[in-house]
Amino acid sequence: MAVYTDVAADELADFLSRYDIGDLLSYKGIAEGVENSNFLLHTSRGYFILTLYEKRVARDDLPFFLSLMTHLADSGINCPQPVADREGRTLATLAGRPAAIISFLDGVWPRKPSVVHCAGVGQALAKMHLAGRDFAMKRANALSVAGWRPLFAAAEARADEVQPGLRDFLAAELSYLESGVWPSDLPQGLIHADLFPDNVFFIGDEVSGIIDFTFACNDLLAYDVAICLNAWCFEADHAFNVTKARALLSAYTRERPLDAAEQAALPLLARGAALRFLLTRLVDWLNVPEGALVKPKDPMEYVRKLRFQQNVAGIRDYGVEIAGAVA
Numbered sequence: 171m172a173v174y175t176d177v178a179a180d181e182l183a184d185f186l187s188r189y190d191i192g193d194l195l196s197y198k199g200i201a202e203g204v205e206n207s208n209f210l211l212h213t214s215r216g217y218f219i220l221t222l223y224e225k226r227v228a229r230d231d232l233p234f235f236l237s238l239m240t241h242l243a244d245s246g247i248n249c250p251q252p253v254a255d256r257e258g259r260t261l262a263t264l265a266g267r268p269a270a271i272i273s274f275l276d277g278v279w280p281r282k283p284s285v286v287h288c289a290g291v292g293q294a295l296a297k298m299h300l301a302g303r304d305f306a307m308k309r310a311n312a313l314s315v316a317g318w319r320p321l322f323a324a325a326e327a328r329a330d331e332v333q334p335g336l337r338d339f340l341a342a343e344l345s346y347l348e349s350g351v352w353p354s355d356l357p358q359g360l361i362h363a364d365l366f367p368d369n370v371f372f373i374g375d376e377v378s379g380i381i382d383f384t385f386a387c388n389d390l391l392a393y394d395v396a397i398c399l400n401a402w403c404f405e406a407d408h409a410f411n412v413t414k415a416r417a418l419l420s421a422y423t424r425e426r427p428l429d430a431a432e433q434a435a436l437p438l439l440a441r442g443a444a445l446r447f448l449l450t451r452l453v454d455w456l457n458v459p460e461g462a463l464v465k466p467k468d469p470m471e472y473v474r475k476l477r478f479q480q481n482v483a484g485i486r487d488y489g490v491e492i493a494g495a496v497a
């Protein structure tokens with residue numbers, strides 16, 4: 171999270187008077203994250219998270235995100251729950267932004283994910299995919315292949331300020347991924363689409379909860395796995411850690427086996443996943459709003475990940491053997 175939109179104390183007190191969550195004792199902006207404005211509320215009834223939805227979130231999508239959290243929780247996935255006001259509404263407006271209050275989850279996200287954490291997220295991701303099967307609402311992925319060229323267009327003129335040659339590198343990769351290679355016939359379902367370490371809480375070695383569903387959508391399930399491979403299985407020195415990848419994939423496939431087509435497509439999906447986060451990071455890096463409390467994420471990290479994925483020959487490079495179904 172971040173804070174793009176500040177909220178005055180009297181405005182917040184007025185807003186909270188519509189809810190039954192006790193008296194406000196304190197609140198503070200949360201500097202982590204990059205997408206929305208988030209505040210930690212401390213009231214006489216405990217802690218809550220207040221989110222003001224910003225740039226990439228369409229108001230019309232909010233019922234999908236809020237209903238999804240309720241659905242997943244009902245299916246045994248520990249995730250934040252939307253808090254309704256006294257009239258039963260979970261979606262509101264504050265400081266001119268769509269806003270919601272959600273429950274606070276205990277746990278901490280792993281700053282240096284270990285092999286055990288990677289296994290934990292693999293299992294949690296598969297359980298979330300299974301729990302999403304009977305979620306009735308649908309949302310297309312606005313940041314799949316068709317969504318990448320507008321991001322590229324927004325950043326290409328200044329891409330070489332970040333790294334000489336970056337514009338041409340991005341143009342070539344984008345053209346390749348747009349050339350008809352992207353699969354459409356793999357198993358689809360509800361995906362998180364942003365399951366990075368800062369969105370998975372642990373207590374000890376156990377996953378205690380999953381947060382941040384504002385990119386959740388219907389798309390290829392294996393694409394979600396690819397996003398996680400990129401986000402969890404590289405070291406701080408940018409080396410790919412095959413032991414972590416094996417742990418993540420093995421734990422995932424114990425819950426939901428990957429079919430042969432998904433296994434074969436995984437390196438390509440990981441290229442696409444790397445390009446998607448590279449592009450959003452680049453756009454954000456070049457457009458930090460003045461006065462915003464946000465630390466933009468490094469696009470170059472994803473240039474390195476993309477280069478790695480371009481050279482992956484097959485799923486064996488992720489430490490697992492090809493089989494009818496990886497398990």
Ligand SMILES: Nc1ncnc2c1ncn2[C@@H]1O[C@H](COP(=O)(O)OP(=O)(O)O)[C@@H](O)[C@H]1O
Binds near residue numbers: 208219221276368
């Ligand atoms: N339900 C929650 N319980 C506890 N902490 C939360 C919760 N939601 C968000 N946070 C805190 O806010 C940070 C950023 O949240 P996130 O949803 O990733 O932001 P963004 O909306 O920008 O994607 C998290 O890393 C965590 O510290």
Ligand SMILES: N[C@@H](CCOP(=O)(O)O)C(=O)O
Binds near residue numbers: 202206366368
């Ligand atoms: N995970 C994305 C950024 C958006 O996620 P947030 O949960 O940190 O707001 C990235 O790393 O590029």
